[in-house]
Amino acid sequence: MAEYRLKGLSCANCAREMEGEIQKLPHGGEAKIYFNSGKLSVPEEVDLSNVEKILATDGAAIIKEQDDSDEEGHHHAEGHSGPNWKVLISLSTILFISAFLLEDYLHVAVIVSLYVVATAISGYQTFIKGMKNLFRLKFNIDTLMTVALIGAFSIGEWREGTLVAILFGLNEYLEGLGMEKARRSMAALLQVAPKEAVLIDEGQEKVVPISSLKIGDIVLVKAGEKIPSDGKVIEGKSSVNEAAITGESMPVDKQIGDDVFGGSVNNEGLLKIEIIKAYEDSSLAKILHLVEEAQETKTPTELFINQFAKYYTPAIMLISVFVMIIPPLLFGNDWGASFYQGLAVLIVGCPCALILSSPIAIVSGITRNARNGILVKGGVHLEQLGKVETIAFDKTGTLTKGEPHVEQTIVYEPNFYQVAGAIEKNSSHPLAVAVVKEVAKNEQEIEQATDVQTIVGQGVSARMNEKNYYLGNENSLSHLTLSNKVKEDITQLKESGYTLVAVADEEKVLGLFGVSDQIRPEAHQLMKRLQESGIKQTVMLTGDHHKSAEKVAAAIGLTDYYAGLLPDEKVKKIKELTETSTTAMVGDGINDAPALATANLGIAMGKGTDSAIETADIVLMQDHLGKLPSAISISQRVNRIIKVNIMLALGLKLIALLLTIPGLLTLWIAILSDMGATIIVTLISLTILIEKKREKVEYMKIN
Known part of the structure; x- marks a missing residue:
């Protein structure tokens, strides 16, 4: 293709x-x-x-x-794309006003000539296309306008015929301008992709197109320049603006070993970056491709409007013929007046405002979300997001950070921290990392243990200062007789939903750590915002045990939770939820793929990971949920605006058609009703692109 x-x-x-x-x-x-x-x-x-x-x-x-x-x-205006179109409309208008004001002072032939010239200047494109369509028996808006112009001039309505041509030309211009504004907004978003890169080849710097970059190439990125593709920092230190990917304006510090996204901007330092993905496979390229595709997916509303429009124009032409013929034949009305009314009905029949009621709003909504780092893969998903009533969340990595964190410590002996730190110092296990962080927070100097050995099902053992020590779960204390106090503390930690990490020597327990997955700081405020947005149920699905799930649900303010679920049980629960309400599933896009696919709408978060981009219908490019309420609000607004647009487009035309009953419909009222509907629909749709200060404030509160 x-x-x-x-x-x-x-x-x-x-x-x-x-x-x-x-x-x-x-x-x-x-x-x-x-x-x-x-x-x-x-x-x-x-x-x-x-x-x-x-x-x-x-x-x-x-x-x-x-x-x-x-x-x-x-x-500027796709409908009449010449740069002098504004001049032509202006000239046409001046001639029309001149003819109108001089009607009583100049010969009728001069006045008619002025009207004809004004009509030709503003309406020649429509007239030419309309005449071609007439010969081909193709009936669209240009055909209708051409018939109306010929009809108006044939019965001597020079003034109104000219006004129709001018207003229709202006309408077409403004219609094109509105759609172009939405396209330009999207184009500005798509221009974040860099065009060239500075490649280091055999010690020499040379500028190359980013399309030529291969995995393993080394590029140099100076301050203020865009990073050409996904890569890893191998030299240098700087802060990077990742707004093009994540929508976050705050810079992110980068140093040797850190990953960087193509399209992000190096703020101050000099970075050497090893390319880990060819540009066409980079996160940015995938995002831009999906955003472009998303513009063209048709929502159910759009499909209905397009189908409706197929029958709308022929129906209007039939109504026009009836208005011309039936009143004179059955009620003795004047043929000339009825013919005039029929011409006005033809103009009312323009379906442009109706067809425009959805696409500008959809493009604006997708663009607006993309600016915020929210990738919506199509208008159908944008429309669906605005209808969501239930949101199901995975727990680990979604509502929590996915990183174990020491929530509670119980100290029995003064050497508790030193022993724990020494044993876990060189371990990369997530629980060990959490313990070492807690030890460091208490300003304890971490020594080095020796003879560290893993004991399956228990934890680890080690030697330190000629003594044996043990660190692990409750089973690691099996060599001891526990006091009632220690037993009570262990029970309390477990009932609080914590993972137990005990530290002991050969004779006694030194202390206990209560470890849990840290709840994201934005989670509680997020649930309040979601409820304010009209979300009726917020549900957590997790494989964790009941106590841990209960603790997280209570702290965040969820309406419900389901614990101890296997992946297939999560899918089953999602199916149950979708039977009663429109349900979205939020996960990390990897292990939650089946549940994401089962829900009415799959929402993944994951800082631009390939799996997240490919799995879900909507991707939150940030590593948090802070902008989810904003995405829902934008989608709800798009849906409301589309409904308002449809009602306005049809309502104004219906009012104009009803004016035929008392014989009050004129050509200029007909064109104004169509022009008014088009302008209002376009302007209302473009308001979606405007970010309100309140939304920024609310987002800052969550984060």
Whole structure:
């Protein structure tokens, strides 16, 4: 499939019709026009000259290489993509006003000429396309407008016909401007990808395209430059802005051995980085590709609107014919007045506002979330997120940090910390790391134990200062007779949901550690925000034992929890939840893959890990849940705006059509109803791109 960028693409309905025509060409069955991103995908076997002819019938064209550099600066209104279009509308308006004001002072032929010239300046593209469509019996908005203009002039309504042409031209311009604004916002997001890199080759620095980088290449990144692809720091120290990946504006310190993301910005130091992924496999490339794809997935609402539009325009034409014929035949109305009313009905029939009610809002919502480091893989998932009522969370690594942390210590002997630190000093076991951190916090100097040995099912033994010591679970104390006090303390730690780490010598217990997985600091505030967003149930699914799960659920403020679950039992529980409400599952995208796939919506968090990006419908690129409430709010807002847009688009047209009953519908009221609906729908949709200060404040509170 060959892919091309298009200009002159403002009308979603026209894009759909052109796509149908291209698909009728030999080998063109799989051709697609992506209206939201302004792109054409067509099989390479298709004759491109025939495609260009079809595009030209609706004022669209393929952007040639020589036009590409100028595209950003000159594509203001896709519907009429010439840089002088604003001038033409302005000139048309001046001529119209002049003719209107001078009607009583100049000969009628001069006035008519002024109106005709004003109409030709602002409406020539529509008229040409409409006439071509008439000969092909193709009925779309250009056809309707052309028939209306011819009809208005044929009955001497020069003034109103001209006003219709000007207002329709302005409407098309503003419609294109709105869609282009949404596209530009997305394009700005996609421009974070670096274009070149400084490669160190045999000690020499040379600038190369990032597409040429291979795994193992060494690149130099200076202060202020973008990191070309995912890699590992092998020399230097700096802070890096990872906002392009995670949406987090705070810099992250990097030193030798740390991983870095392509597209992030080196703030101050000089870094040498070893490339660990070719750019096309990097986190940033995958994100940008998925974001582009996401623009074009059709939501159920969009599919319904597109289907509705197929029957809407023919129905309007039939209504127009009835309005022209039935009143004079059955009720003796004036033929001229009825004909005029029928022409107005044709203009009301423009489906553009209705078709635009969804795509601008969807693109804006996906863009807005992507700016925040939230990757939504399509409009259908964005719409679904706004309908979620239940959120199920994995515990470890999601609601907790996934790192054991000493929550409680009970000290019996003064050498408790020294012995524990000495035994665990060189161990990489997560529990050992937690113990060593706790010892260091108590400012204890850590000595070195000898003869450290693992005892299966118990823990470890070691020698220190000519004595044997033991560290581990309750079984490691089996050589001792425990006092009632120690037994009570062990029971208390276990009932509190802690993992027990005991330290003893050959004669007595030195002390106890109560270890648990540390709850994320944002978790409690997060649950409050989710409930404020309309989430009815927050549920935790975990394989941990009941006491540990109960402790976490109570501390966070969850509505429910289920403990001791195996992976298949998590899936079963998700199925039960989805039967009663729209359910999202939040996990790390690796071991929770079955549950993520089973839920109505899978949400993964994982700082850009491949598995998270590939598994879930939505990916939180941060390593926390702080922006989840914002993503839900944006999705709910998108859904509300789409509903409002549909009601406005249909409501204004219905009001205009009802004016035909008392005979009050005029051509200018008809075009204003369509223009008003289009402008309102576009502006309301674009408000999604505006970030409110309140959202920033709420996010800061959570974090």
